[in-house]
Amino acid sequence: MKIVAFNGSPRAEKGNTHVMVEAFLAGAGEAGAKTENIFLVKKKIGHCLGCFSCWWKCPGSCVQSDDMEELIETYQSADVVVFATPLYVDNVSGIMKNFIDRLLPTGDPHFEKDPGGEVRHVPGRKKDPAFVMMANGGFPEQSHFQVLRLLIRRMARNFLTGIAGEIYRGGGSLLQDEEFTPFVDAYLAHVRTAGSEVAKTGKISAETTRMLEQPLIPAPNFADIFVTNANAYMDQMIEGKKKP
């Protein structure tokens, strides 16, 4: 089992996304998977030009010469890929979207009706890996991930593959806040379990998914605590009393 994480945060190793990816891949590695962690921000990835040359002129290859050639090879070598992203305006980051668009050469241009009756492309030359969607957002609630929950379902259907799991973390900015270490450690233990389950069974279990969806701080007034703390932090930042 090979699991590759593609991280779409511009903050790379400093990001809250990375905290989640690290725990997930650690769990997967402990369970015997071969893992790879790729920071997309460090790669040269041009925008898709929409020219369809990868379907018509040079099937399977992009006309642009950048790091996507190597990234597609890595993508196709994986059994499971993790799309790990910060939540940006309720969606994946631009870095991640750019990467996803550039996966176009993996597809086949011909069409057919899928089992649900929608028209789709026929399977590409190589089977796509199963998908994990992983994201964190600044707002505390889990409801902010509605777009990503739908996006990963539509993506899996378009790419004719399965979903190995979903990991969403509201209040993600607290993942590196020492004040909340015990809660963060408890949460990351579940992320680790999720990685181990994907390595062993190909899927995150329903019970682990349930645990991952719990609020980071198990208090009925978590949103109020968050608002008070976050506003104090913002004021300190604005006054220049604190460094990011």
Ligand SMILES: Cc1cc2nc3c(=O)[nH]c(=O)nc-3n(C[C@H](O)[C@H](O)[C@H](O)COP(=O)(O)O)c2cc1C
């Ligand atoms: C351009 C931009 C848009 C954002 N939009 C949202 C959003 O819609 N919802 C949300 O909960 N957080 C939003 N955030 C906050 C980030 O998701 C949050 O800071 C996250 O922890 C960043 O992850 P990272 O450290 O891995 O980059 C946004 C941040 C930026 C910079």
